Amino acid sequence: MRGPSTLTEPQVNFDANPRVESKVWRSIKRSRFYYLMFAVPLVYFIVFHYIPMFGIMIAFKDYSVFKGIAGSEWVGFKYFGEFLSDPYFYTLIKNTLLIGIYQIIFAFPAPIILALLLNELRNGMFKRFVQTVSYLPHFLSTVVVCGILVNFLSYDGMINQFLHWLGLEQVHFLMIPEWFRSIYISSEIWQGIGWGSIIYLAALTNIDPQLYEAATMDGANRWKQAKHITLPGIAPTIIIMFLFSIGAIMAVSFEKVLLLSNGSNFETSDIIATYVYRRGLVSSDFSYATAVGLFNSVIALVFLTIGNTISKKVSETSLW
Amino acid sequence: MVKTQRNLIKKSPGSRAFDIINVILMLLLVFMTFYPIYYVLVVSLSEGNAVMRGEVSFWPIGFNLSTYALIFEDPSILQSYGNTILYTVVGTAINVICTAFCAYPLSKKEFYGRGFFTLLIVITMFFSGGLIPSYLLVQHLNMLNTIWALVIPGAISVWNMIVMRTFFQGIPQELYESAYIDGSSEFMSFLKITLPLSKPILATMSMFYAVGHWNSFFSAMIYLDEKSKYPLQIILRNMVVMGEMSNQTQELGGVYAAVTATNIKYAVIIIAVLPIIMVYPFIQKYFVKGMMIGSLKG
Incomplete structure:
Protein backbone atom coordinates (compact mmCIF):
# COMPACT_ATOMS: atom_id res chain seq x y z
CA MET A 1 0.00 0.00 0.00
CA ARG A 2 1.28 3.43 -0.85
CA GLY A 3 1.44 6.06 1.86
CA PRO A 4 -0.16 9.47 1.42
CA SER A 5 3.19 11.12 0.84
CA THR A 6 3.94 9.02 -2.20
CA LEU A 7 0.58 10.05 -3.53
CA THR A 8 1.14 13.74 -2.92
CA GLU A 9 3.73 13.96 -5.61
CA PRO A 10 2.98 11.38 -8.30
CA GLN A 11 6.03 9.32 -9.19
CA VAL A 12 7.19 10.65 -12.53
CA ASN A 13 9.24 7.70 -13.60
CA PHE A 14 9.46 8.73 -17.23
CA ASP A 15 11.19 11.98 -16.30
CA ALA A 16 13.34 13.10 -19.26
CA ASN A 17 16.58 13.21 -17.31
CA PRO A 18 16.25 12.01 -13.72
CA ARG A 19 19.13 13.31 -11.60
CA VAL A 20 20.10 12.45 -8.04
CA GLU A 21 19.59 16.05 -7.08
CA SER A 22 16.02 16.15 -8.27
CA LYS A 23 15.27 13.08 -6.17
CA VAL A 24 16.29 14.93 -3.03
CA TRP A 25 14.42 17.97 -4.17
CA ARG A 26 11.33 15.90 -4.76
CA SER A 27 11.51 14.46 -1.24
CA ILE A 28 11.84 17.93 0.19
CA LYS A 29 8.96 19.19 -1.89
CA ARG A 30 6.87 16.26 -0.81
CA SER A 31 7.32 17.19 2.84
CA ARG A 32 6.93 20.93 2.34
CA PHE A 33 4.04 21.10 4.78
CA TYR A 34 6.24 19.54 7.44
CA TYR A 35 8.98 22.05 6.73
CA LEU A 36 6.54 24.89 7.02
CA MET A 37 5.44 23.56 10.37
CA PHE A 38 8.94 22.76 11.54
CA ALA A 39 10.25 26.24 10.72
CA VAL A 40 9.14 27.70 14.04
CA PRO A 41 10.75 25.03 16.25
CA LEU A 42 13.89 25.04 14.11
CA VAL A 43 14.36 28.78 14.46
CA TYR A 44 13.69 28.41 18.19
CA PHE A 45 16.37 25.75 18.68
CA ILE A 46 18.93 27.65 16.64
CA VAL A 47 18.33 30.96 18.36
CA PHE A 48 17.78 29.83 21.94
CA HIS A 49 20.04 26.79 22.09
CA TYR A 50 22.74 26.94 19.43
CA ILE A 51 23.47 30.66 19.57
CA PRO A 52 24.12 30.52 23.35
CA MET A 53 26.44 27.55 22.70
CA PHE A 54 28.49 29.76 20.43
CA GLY A 55 28.18 32.48 23.03
CA ILE A 56 30.41 30.34 25.24
CA MET A 57 33.32 31.82 23.31
CA ILE A 58 33.16 34.86 25.57
CA ALA A 59 34.85 32.65 28.15
CA PHE A 60 37.96 33.02 26.00
CA LYS A 61 37.44 36.71 25.37
CA ASP A 62 37.52 39.91 27.35
CA TYR A 63 33.83 40.54 26.84
CA SER A 64 32.69 44.10 27.08
CA VAL A 65 29.12 45.18 26.57
CA PHE A 66 30.18 48.04 24.33
CA LYS A 67 32.37 46.04 21.95
CA GLY A 68 29.95 43.11 21.66
CA ILE A 69 30.91 39.46 21.44
CA ALA A 70 32.61 39.70 18.05
CA GLY A 71 34.48 42.90 18.85
CA SER A 72 35.93 41.83 22.19
CA GLU A 73 39.54 40.66 22.31
CA TRP A 74 40.61 37.06 22.64
CA VAL A 75 42.38 36.30 25.90
CA GLY A 76 42.69 32.52 25.67
CA PHE A 77 42.57 30.66 28.94
CA LYS A 78 43.11 33.73 31.10
CA TYR A 79 39.87 33.38 33.04
CA PHE A 80 40.26 29.65 33.53
CA GLY A 81 43.71 30.30 34.99
CA GLU A 82 42.29 32.99 37.21
CA PHE A 83 39.61 30.64 38.52
CA LEU A 84 41.97 27.70 39.06
CA SER A 85 44.48 29.81 40.96
CA ASP A 86 41.85 31.38 43.18
CA PRO A 87 42.05 29.84 46.68
CA TYR A 88 38.25 29.89 46.76
CA PHE A 89 38.28 27.37 43.90
CA TYR A 90 38.82 24.47 46.34
CA THR A 91 35.93 25.47 48.56
CA LEU A 92 33.62 25.67 45.56
CA ILE A 93 34.70 22.32 44.14
CA LYS A 94 34.44 20.68 47.55
CA ASN A 95 30.95 22.07 48.22
CA THR A 96 29.66 21.15 44.78
CA LEU A 97 31.11 17.64 44.81
CA LEU A 98 30.10 16.86 48.38
CA ILE A 99 26.48 17.80 47.76
CA GLY A 100 26.55 15.76 44.56
CA ILE A 101 28.09 12.74 46.26
CA TYR A 102 25.73 12.88 49.24
CA GLN A 103 22.90 13.14 46.79
CA ILE A 104 23.99 9.89 45.16
CA ILE A 105 24.58 8.11 48.45
CA PHE A 106 21.36 9.17 50.17
CA ALA A 107 18.87 10.55 47.66
CA PHE A 108 19.51 8.13 44.80
CA PRO A 109 18.58 4.85 46.58
CA ALA A 110 15.50 6.31 48.29
CA PRO A 111 13.07 5.92 45.36
CA ILE A 112 14.36 2.41 44.66
CA ILE A 113 13.69 1.34 48.24
CA LEU A 114 10.25 2.95 48.10
CA ALA A 115 9.42 1.16 44.85
CA LEU A 116 10.47 -2.19 46.34
CA LEU A 117 8.39 -1.59 49.46
CA LEU A 118 5.38 -0.45 47.44
CA ASN A 119 5.73 -3.58 45.37
CA GLU A 120 5.34 -5.70 48.49
CA LEU A 121 2.09 -4.04 49.56
CA ARG A 122 -0.84 -6.41 49.21
CA ASN A 123 -3.69 -3.92 49.26
CA GLY A 124 -3.95 -2.24 45.86
CA MET A 125 -6.05 0.66 47.13
CA PHE A 126 -3.58 1.46 49.89
CA LYS A 127 -0.69 1.24 47.44
CA ARG A 128 -2.32 3.73 45.09
CA PHE A 129 -3.07 6.04 48.01
CA VAL A 130 0.55 6.03 49.19
CA GLN A 131 1.75 6.63 45.65
CA THR A 132 -0.62 9.53 45.06
CA VAL A 133 0.40 11.26 48.27
CA SER A 134 4.10 10.69 47.72
CA TYR A 135 4.07 12.35 44.28
CA LEU A 136 2.60 15.57 45.62
CA PRO A 137 5.81 17.33 46.78
CA HIS A 138 7.20 17.02 43.26
CA PHE A 139 4.61 19.55 42.13
CA LEU A 140 5.46 22.15 44.74
CA SER A 141 7.71 24.96 43.61
CA THR A 142 11.27 25.29 44.87
CA VAL A 143 10.30 28.59 46.45
CA VAL A 144 7.46 26.95 48.39
CA VAL A 145 9.65 24.09 49.61
CA CYS A 146 12.44 26.45 50.63
CA GLY A 147 9.92 28.81 52.20
CA ILE A 148 8.55 25.98 54.31
CA LEU A 149 12.08 24.88 55.24
CA VAL A 150 13.28 28.35 56.17
CA ASN A 151 10.27 28.90 58.42
CA PHE A 152 10.17 25.43 59.96
CA LEU A 153 13.90 25.61 60.73
CA SER A 154 13.96 29.15 62.04
CA TYR A 155 14.82 29.72 65.68
CA ASP A 156 11.17 29.97 66.73
CA GLY A 157 9.97 27.66 63.98
CA MET A 158 8.10 24.38 64.18
CA ILE A 159 11.13 22.11 64.51
CA ASN A 160 12.62 24.17 67.30
CA GLN A 161 9.28 24.34 69.09
CA PHE A 162 9.27 20.57 68.97
CA LEU A 163 12.86 20.33 70.24
CA HIS A 164 11.97 22.74 73.02
CA TRP A 165 8.94 20.62 73.91
CA LEU A 166 11.23 17.59 74.12
CA GLY A 167 13.45 19.62 76.43
CA LEU A 168 16.28 19.86 73.91
CA GLU A 169 18.31 22.86 72.97
CA GLN A 170 17.06 25.01 70.09
CA VAL A 171 19.26 25.13 67.00
CA HIS A 172 19.69 27.86 64.43
CA PHE A 173 19.75 25.28 61.64
CA LEU A 174 20.21 27.44 58.57
CA MET A 175 22.81 29.60 60.26
CA ILE A 176 25.14 26.67 60.89
CA PRO A 177 27.25 25.58 57.90
CA GLU A 178 27.47 21.98 59.18
CA TRP A 179 23.70 21.57 58.85
CA PHE A 180 23.38 22.81 55.30
CA ARG A 181 24.05 19.60 53.39
CA SER A 182 21.77 17.49 55.59
CA ILE A 183 18.96 20.00 55.14
CA TYR A 184 19.46 20.14 51.41
CA ILE A 185 19.62 16.37 50.92
CA SER A 186 16.63 15.71 53.20
CA SER A 187 14.51 18.16 51.29
CA GLU A 188 15.57 16.60 47.99
CA ILE A 189 14.50 13.19 49.29
CA TRP A 190 11.21 14.60 50.58
CA GLN A 191 10.46 16.16 47.21
CA GLY A 192 11.73 13.40 44.95
CA ILE A 193 11.20 10.02 46.59
CA GLY A 194 7.67 9.41 45.31
CA TRP A 195 8.10 10.79 41.84
CA GLY A 196 11.44 9.05 41.42
CA SER A 197 9.86 5.70 42.27
CA ILE A 198 7.53 5.82 39.23
CA ILE A 199 10.22 4.77 36.82
CA TYR A 200 11.19 1.77 38.98
CA LEU A 201 7.57 0.75 39.43
CA ALA A 202 7.20 0.87 35.65
CA ALA A 203 10.21 -1.41 35.35
CA LEU A 204 8.70 -3.76 37.95
CA THR A 205 5.58 -4.29 35.87
CA ASN A 206 7.76 -5.70 33.09
CA ILE A 207 9.00 -8.60 35.20
CA ASP A 208 7.49 -11.89 34.10
CA PRO A 209 5.07 -13.13 36.82
CA GLN A 210 6.02 -16.72 35.95
CA LEU A 211 9.40 -16.11 37.53
CA TYR A 212 7.70 -15.53 40.88
CA GLU A 213 5.55 -18.62 40.42
CA ALA A 214 8.57 -20.77 39.68
CA ALA A 215 10.44 -19.32 42.65
CA THR A 216 7.50 -20.02 44.95
CA MET A 217 7.42 -23.63 43.77
CA ASP A 218 11.09 -23.88 44.61
CA GLY A 219 10.31 -22.59 48.07
CA ALA A 220 11.92 -19.15 47.80
CA ASN A 221 10.60 -16.78 50.45
CA ARG A 222 9.73 -13.15 49.77
CA TRP A 223 13.13 -11.84 50.71
CA LYS A 224 14.79 -14.28 48.31
CA GLN A 225 12.30 -13.41 45.59
CA ALA A 226 13.03 -9.71 46.03
CA LYS A 227 16.75 -10.35 45.96
CA HIS A 228 16.86 -12.78 43.04
CA ILE A 229 13.96 -11.72 40.83
CA THR A 230 12.78 -8.19 41.58
CA LEU A 231 16.14 -6.51 42.02
CA PRO A 232 17.80 -8.09 38.95
CA GLY A 233 14.62 -7.28 37.02
CA ILE A 234 14.97 -3.55 37.60
CA ALA A 235 18.78 -3.51 37.53
CA PRO A 236 19.05 -2.04 34.00
CA THR A 237 16.78 0.83 35.01
CA ILE A 238 18.79 1.40 38.17
CA ILE A 239 22.00 1.51 36.16
CA ILE A 240 20.64 3.99 33.63
CA MET A 241 19.32 6.21 36.42
CA PHE A 242 22.61 5.91 38.25
CA LEU A 243 24.45 7.05 35.13
CA PHE A 244 22.18 10.05 34.86
CA SER A 245 22.85 10.97 38.45
CA ILE A 246 26.61 10.53 38.03
CA GLY A 247 26.38 12.86 35.06
CA ALA A 248 24.33 15.28 37.14
CA ILE A 249 26.75 15.21 40.07
CA MET A 250 27.93 18.71 39.21
CA ALA A 251 24.43 19.92 38.34
CA VAL A 252 23.14 20.36 41.86
CA SER A 253 19.65 21.89 42.01
CA PHE A 254 20.96 25.38 41.92
CA GLU A 255 17.70 27.19 42.65
CA LYS A 256 17.27 25.38 45.94
CA VAL A 257 20.84 26.08 47.03
CA LEU A 258 20.42 29.72 46.07
CA LEU A 259 17.26 30.02 48.15
CA LEU A 260 18.60 28.19 51.20
CA SER A 261 22.01 29.82 51.31
CA ASN A 262 22.67 32.89 53.37
CA GLY A 263 25.65 34.77 54.69
CA SER A 264 26.06 32.43 57.65
CA ASN A 265 26.13 29.10 55.81
CA PHE A 266 28.14 30.25 52.79
CA GLU A 267 31.07 28.15 53.86
CA THR A 268 29.23 24.99 52.77
CA SER A 269 26.38 26.34 50.64
CA ASP A 270 28.31 28.23 47.97
CA ILE A 271 28.58 25.97 44.92
CA ILE A 272 29.93 26.58 41.43
CA ALA A 273 26.50 27.36 39.98
CA THR A 274 25.67 29.98 42.62
CA TYR A 275 29.14 31.44 42.16
CA VAL A 276 28.57 31.71 38.40
CA TYR A 277 25.28 33.46 39.07
CA ARG A 278 26.85 35.87 41.55
CA ARG A 279 29.91 36.73 39.53
CA GLY A 280 28.06 36.84 36.21
CA LEU A 281 24.72 38.41 36.85
CA VAL A 282 25.24 40.23 40.12
CA SER A 283 28.77 41.55 39.50
CA SER A 284 28.59 41.46 35.66
CA ASP A 285 31.90 39.60 35.21
CA PHE A 286 30.43 37.92 32.14
CA SER A 287 33.57 36.35 30.70
CA TYR A 288 34.84 35.06 34.02
CA ALA A 289 31.48 33.56 34.98
CA THR A 290 31.09 31.91 31.58
CA ALA A 291 34.55 30.36 31.97
CA VAL A 292 33.60 28.99 35.39
CA GLY A 293 30.32 27.66 34.00
CA LEU A 294 32.12 26.00 31.10
CA PHE A 295 34.60 24.45 33.51
CA ASN A 296 31.65 23.02 35.43
CA SER A 297 30.06 21.57 32.28
CA VAL A 298 33.32 19.96 31.16
CA ILE A 299 33.79 18.26 34.54
CA ALA A 300 30.16 17.10 34.40
CA LEU A 301 30.73 15.62 30.94
CA VAL A 302 33.84 13.83 32.22
CA PHE A 303 31.77 12.31 35.05
CA LEU A 304 29.09 11.19 32.62
CA THR A 305 31.67 9.60 30.32
CA ILE A 306 33.35 7.77 33.20
CA GLY A 307 30.01 6.46 34.45
CA ASN A 308 29.03 5.36 30.97
CA THR A 309 32.30 3.55 30.34
CA ILE A 310 32.16 1.67 33.63
CA SER A 311 28.58 0.64 33.04
CA LYS A 312 29.33 -0.53 29.50
CA LYS A 313 32.09 -2.78 30.80
CA VAL A 314 30.21 -4.12 33.81
CA SER A 315 26.69 -4.57 32.51
CA GLU A 316 26.46 -3.75 28.82
CA THR A 317 23.95 -1.02 29.64
CA SER A 318 24.93 2.43 28.50
CA LEU A 319 23.61 5.77 27.34
CA TRP A 320 25.58 5.70 24.10
CA MET B 1 -2.86 -17.39 39.86
CA TYR B 68 -6.27 35.91 54.29
CA ALA B 69 -8.32 39.08 54.46
CA LEU B 70 -5.08 40.98 54.98
CA ILE B 71 -3.30 39.26 52.11
CA PHE B 72 -6.08 40.02 49.69
CA GLU B 73 -5.91 43.69 50.61
CA ASP B 74 -2.25 43.85 49.60
CA PRO B 75 -2.21 45.04 45.98
CA SER B 76 1.25 43.67 45.26
CA ILE B 77 0.17 40.13 46.08
CA LEU B 78 -2.97 40.39 43.99
CA GLN B 79 -1.04 41.89 41.11
CA SER B 80 1.58 39.14 41.23
CA TYR B 81 -1.19 36.57 41.27
CA GLY B 82 -2.62 38.11 38.12
CA ASN B 83 0.84 38.21 36.53
CA THR B 84 1.42 34.53 37.28
CA ILE B 85 -1.91 33.62 35.70
CA LEU B 86 -1.03 35.67 32.61
CA TYR B 87 2.47 34.14 32.30
CA THR B 88 1.08 30.66 32.81
CA VAL B 89 -1.66 31.00 30.20
CA VAL B 90 0.47 32.70 27.53
CA GLY B 91 3.49 30.53 28.27
CA THR B 92 1.56 27.27 28.15
CA ALA B 93 -0.14 28.22 24.88
CA ILE B 94 3.25 28.95 23.29
CA ASN B 95 4.72 25.74 24.74
CA VAL B 96 1.98 23.45 23.52
CA ILE B 97 1.79 24.95 20.02
CA CYS B 98 5.55 24.92 19.51
CA THR B 99 5.94 21.42 20.95
CA ALA B 100 3.21 20.07 18.67
CA PHE B 101 4.72 21.85 15.64
CA CYS B 102 8.02 20.24 16.46
CA ALA B 103 6.73 16.78 17.33
CA TYR B 104 4.33 16.34 14.40
CA PRO B 105 6.83 16.58 11.52
CA LEU B 106 9.32 14.48 13.48
CA SER B 107 6.68 11.78 13.89
CA LYS B 108 6.35 11.43 10.10
CA LYS B 109 8.55 8.94 8.28
CA GLU B 110 8.25 10.87 5.05
CA PHE B 111 9.61 14.08 6.61
CA TYR B 112 12.87 14.44 4.75
CA GLY B 113 15.76 15.16 7.12
CA ARG B 114 13.94 13.80 10.13
CA GLY B 115 16.98 11.98 11.55
CA PHE B 116 19.21 15.01 11.24
CA PHE B 117 16.71 17.34 12.89
CA THR B 118 16.07 14.88 15.71
CA LEU B 119 19.80 14.72 16.40
CA LEU B 120 20.06 18.51 16.27
CA ILE B 121 17.39 18.72 18.95
CA VAL B 122 18.56 15.87 21.16
CA ILE B 123 22.03 17.44 21.33
CA THR B 124 20.51 20.39 23.16
CA MET B 125 19.55 18.03 25.98
CA PHE B 126 23.21 17.42 26.75
CA PHE B 127 24.88 20.67 25.78
CA SER B 128 23.79 24.17 26.55
CA GLY B 129 25.26 27.60 26.50
CA GLY B 130 24.82 28.00 30.22
CA LEU B 131 23.50 30.84 32.29
CA ILE B 132 25.54 33.81 31.09
CA PRO B 133 25.35 33.35 27.29
CA SER B 134 21.60 32.71 27.59
CA TYR B 135 21.17 35.85 29.65
CA LEU B 136 23.19 37.90 27.17
CA LEU B 137 21.05 36.56 24.32
CA VAL B 138 17.82 37.57 26.04
CA GLN B 139 19.35 40.97 26.75
CA HIS B 140 20.47 41.30 23.13
CA LEU B 141 16.99 40.46 21.85
CA ASN B 142 15.58 43.28 24.01
CA MET B 143 13.40 40.89 25.91
CA LEU B 144 14.59 41.93 29.38
CA ASN B 145 11.78 43.00 31.64
CA THR B 146 9.09 41.63 29.32
CA ILE B 147 6.85 38.58 29.51
CA TRP B 148 8.73 37.17 26.48
CA ALA B 149 11.85 36.56 28.53
CA LEU B 150 9.81 34.18 30.68
CA VAL B 151 7.85 32.33 28.02
CA ILE B 152 10.06 32.10 24.92
CA PRO B 153 13.50 30.78 25.99
CA GLY B 154 11.91 27.60 27.34
CA ALA B 155 9.29 27.26 24.61
CA ILE B 156 10.00 23.59 23.88
CA SER B 157 11.06 20.97 26.38
CA VAL B 158 12.84 18.28 24.41
CA TRP B 159 11.62 15.60 26.80
CA ASN B 160 7.97 16.62 26.35
CA MET B 161 8.48 16.87 22.62
CA ILE B 162 9.74 13.27 22.47
CA VAL B 163 6.75 12.08 24.50
CA MET B 164 4.39 13.89 22.16
CA ARG B 165 6.14 12.55 19.07
CA THR B 166 5.80 9.02 20.43
CA PHE B 167 2.09 9.63 20.89
CA PHE B 168 1.67 10.99 17.34
CA GLN B 169 3.47 7.94 15.98
CA GLY B 170 0.84 5.75 17.59
CA ILE B 171 -1.97 7.24 15.50
CA PRO B 172 -2.88 4.67 12.81
CA GLN B 173 -1.39 5.57 9.45
CA GLU B 174 -4.55 4.29 7.69
CA LEU B 175 -6.52 7.27 8.97
CA TYR B 176 -4.22 9.67 7.14
CA GLU B 177 -4.29 7.55 4.02
CA SER B 178 -8.06 7.46 3.79
CA ALA B 179 -8.23 11.19 4.51
CA TYR B 180 -5.83 11.71 1.66
CA ILE B 181 -7.92 9.66 -0.69
CA ASP B 182 -10.91 11.78 0.32
CA GLY B 183 -8.95 14.81 -0.87
CA SER B 184 -7.90 16.20 2.48
CA SER B 185 -4.77 18.36 2.51
CA GLU B 186 -1.98 17.63 4.99
CA PHE B 187 -2.92 20.68 6.98
CA MET B 188 -6.52 19.51 7.23
CA SER B 189 -5.37 16.04 8.27
CA PHE B 190 -3.35 17.57 11.10
CA LEU B 191 -6.31 19.68 12.16
CA LYS B 192 -9.04 17.06 11.78
CA ILE B 193 -7.24 13.82 12.61
CA THR B 194 -4.15 14.44 14.71
CA LEU B 195 -5.39 17.14 17.02
CA PRO B 196 -8.73 15.57 18.02
CA LEU B 197 -7.07 12.19 18.63
CA SER B 198 -4.29 13.81 20.65
CA LYS B 199 -6.48 15.50 23.23
CA PRO B 200 -5.12 13.39 26.11
CA ILE B 201 -1.48 14.12 25.30
CA LEU B 202 -2.21 17.80 24.64
CA ALA B 203 -3.94 18.02 28.02
CA THR B 204 -1.05 16.28 29.75
CA MET B 205 1.50 18.55 28.13
CA SER B 206 -0.52 21.65 29.00
CA MET B 207 -0.51 20.53 32.62
CA PHE B 208 3.22 19.83 32.60
CA TYR B 209 4.02 23.22 31.19
CA ALA B 210 1.43 25.09 33.25
CA VAL B 211 2.76 23.71 36.52
CA GLY B 212 6.26 24.65 35.36
CA HIS B 213 5.25 28.25 34.68
CA TRP B 214 3.25 28.51 37.87
CA ASN B 215 6.24 27.35 39.92
CA SER B 216 9.08 29.07 38.11
CA PHE B 217 10.94 31.88 39.81
CA PHE B 218 14.49 31.98 38.52
CA SER B 219 13.88 33.47 35.07
CA ALA B 220 11.62 36.09 36.62
CA MET B 221 14.34 36.84 39.16
CA ILE B 222 17.05 37.43 36.55
CA TYR B 223 15.00 38.88 33.71
CA LEU B 224 12.45 41.15 35.40
CA ASP B 225 13.22 44.20 37.44
CA GLU B 226 9.94 46.05 37.60
CA LYS B 227 7.97 45.15 40.71
CA SER B 228 4.66 45.47 38.90
CA LYS B 229 5.66 42.56 36.63
CA TYR B 230 6.75 40.14 39.34
CA PRO B 231 5.03 36.77 39.41
CA LEU B 232 3.74 35.27 42.63
CA GLN B 233 6.83 33.11 43.21
CA ILE B 234 9.06 36.19 43.42
CA ILE B 235 6.76 37.85 45.97
CA LEU B 236 6.68 34.53 47.81
CA ARG B 237 10.46 34.37 47.83
CA ASN B 238 10.79 37.92 49.08
CA MET B 239 8.25 37.46 51.83
CA VAL B 240 8.71 33.88 52.89
CA VAL B 241 12.35 33.07 52.20
CA MET B 242 13.92 36.48 52.65
CA GLY B 243 11.41 37.57 55.29
CA GLU B 244 10.62 40.93 53.72
CA MET B 245 7.19 42.46 54.29
CA SER B 246 5.76 45.18 52.11
CA ASN B 247 4.85 48.44 53.84
CA GLN B 248 1.26 47.88 52.91
CA THR B 249 1.19 44.54 54.71
CA GLN B 250 2.92 46.00 57.75
CA GLU B 251 0.41 48.82 58.00
CA LEU B 252 -2.49 46.46 57.61
CA GLY B 253 -0.93 44.18 60.20
CA GLY B 254 -1.70 46.86 62.79
CA VAL B 255 -5.39 46.62 61.97
CA TYR B 256 -5.57 42.90 62.52
CA ALA B 257 -4.11 42.34 65.95
CA ALA B 258 -4.34 38.56 65.74
CA VAL B 259 -2.06 38.37 62.70
CA THR B 260 1.73 37.97 62.90
CA ALA B 261 4.40 37.84 60.22
CA THR B 262 4.46 34.04 60.54
CA ASN B 263 0.73 33.85 59.80
CA ILE B 264 1.20 35.96 56.72
CA LYS B 265 4.11 33.90 55.41
CA TYR B 266 2.26 30.64 55.83
CA ALA B 267 -0.91 32.01 54.28
CA VAL B 268 1.03 33.24 51.23
CA ILE B 269 2.46 29.73 50.84
CA ILE B 270 -1.06 28.34 50.93
CA ILE B 271 -2.41 30.68 48.27
CA ALA B 272 0.57 29.76 46.08
CA VAL B 273 0.10 25.99 46.40
CA LEU B 274 -3.68 25.91 46.57
CA PRO B 275 -4.29 25.85 42.80
CA ILE B 276 -1.74 23.05 42.44
CA ILE B 277 -3.23 20.98 45.25
CA MET B 278 -6.74 21.49 43.95
CA VAL B 279 -6.02 20.26 40.45
CA TYR B 280 -3.49 17.67 41.58
CA PRO B 281 -5.85 14.73 42.16
CA PHE B 282 -7.23 15.14 38.64
CA ILE B 283 -3.98 15.64 36.77
CA GLN B 284 -1.74 13.28 38.71
CA LYS B 285 -2.49 10.23 36.62
CA TYR B 286 -1.77 12.07 33.39
CA PHE B 287 1.62 13.07 34.69
CA VAL B 288 2.43 9.52 35.62
CA LYS B 289 1.36 8.34 32.18
CA GLY B 290 3.45 11.00 30.48
CA MET B 291 6.42 10.05 32.61
CA MET B 292 5.99 6.36 31.72
CA ILE B 293 5.78 6.98 27.96
CA GLY B 294 8.84 9.18 28.18
CA SER B 295 10.86 6.73 30.21
CA LEU B 296 10.08 3.75 28.03
CA LYS B 297 10.81 5.42 24.73
CA GLY B 298 13.25 8.12 25.72
Missing part, protein backbone atom coordinates in the same frame (compact mmCIF):
# COMPACT_ATOMS: atom_id res chain seq x y z
CA VAL B 2 0.18 -15.38 40.90
CA LYS B 3 -1.82 -13.77 43.61
CA THR B 4 -2.83 -17.04 45.24
CA GLN B 5 0.73 -18.25 44.99
CA ARG B 6 2.05 -15.19 46.73
CA ASN B 7 -0.69 -15.29 49.32
CA LEU B 8 0.34 -18.76 50.34
CA ILE B 9 3.67 -17.47 51.55
CA LYS B 10 2.09 -14.85 53.77
CA LYS B 11 1.42 -17.54 56.33
CA SER B 12 4.96 -17.43 57.63
CA PRO B 13 5.31 -15.21 60.71
CA GLY B 14 8.36 -13.42 59.36
CA SER B 15 6.47 -12.49 56.26
CA ARG B 16 3.54 -11.22 58.28
CA ALA B 17 5.80 -9.13 60.50
CA PHE B 18 7.32 -7.61 57.39
CA ASP B 19 3.88 -6.71 56.07
CA ILE B 20 3.03 -4.90 59.27
CA ILE B 21 6.31 -3.00 59.35
CA ASN B 22 5.93 -2.14 55.68
CA VAL B 23 2.46 -0.68 56.20
CA ILE B 24 3.72 1.33 59.17
CA LEU B 25 6.63 2.66 57.08
CA MET B 26 4.26 3.66 54.30
CA LEU B 27 1.92 5.41 56.74
CA LEU B 28 4.93 7.24 58.13
CA LEU B 29 5.86 8.34 54.62
CA VAL B 30 2.32 9.58 54.02
CA PHE B 31 2.45 11.51 57.29
CA MET B 32 5.87 13.01 56.58
CA THR B 33 4.75 14.10 53.13
CA PHE B 34 1.41 15.49 54.11
CA TYR B 35 1.98 16.97 57.55
CA PRO B 36 4.27 19.90 56.60
CA ILE B 37 1.71 21.16 54.10
CA TYR B 38 -1.12 20.59 56.54
CA TYR B 39 0.79 22.39 59.30
CA VAL B 40 1.29 25.41 57.04
CA LEU B 41 -2.46 25.50 56.44
CA VAL B 42 -3.25 25.18 60.16
CA VAL B 43 -0.87 27.99 61.09
CA SER B 44 -2.32 30.27 58.44
CA LEU B 45 -5.75 29.80 60.05
CA SER B 46 -4.62 30.20 63.65
CA GLU B 47 -4.22 33.15 65.91
CA GLY B 48 -0.70 34.58 65.73
CA ASN B 49 0.13 34.42 69.42
CA ALA B 50 -0.93 30.80 69.76
CA VAL B 51 1.53 29.96 66.98
CA MET B 52 4.32 31.84 68.72
CA ARG B 53 3.66 30.01 71.97
CA GLY B 54 3.94 26.74 70.08
CA GLU B 55 0.39 25.63 70.80
CA VAL B 56 -0.50 24.87 67.21
CA SER B 57 0.19 21.38 65.96
CA PHE B 58 -2.78 19.46 64.54
CA TRP B 59 -5.70 21.90 64.36
CA PRO B 60 -6.09 25.67 64.24
CA ILE B 61 -6.05 27.47 67.61
CA GLY B 62 -8.18 30.60 67.59
CA PHE B 63 -9.49 29.94 64.11
CA ASN B 64 -9.73 33.08 62.00
CA LEU B 65 -9.48 34.15 58.38
CA SER B 66 -8.07 37.63 59.00
CA THR B 67 -4.65 36.65 57.63
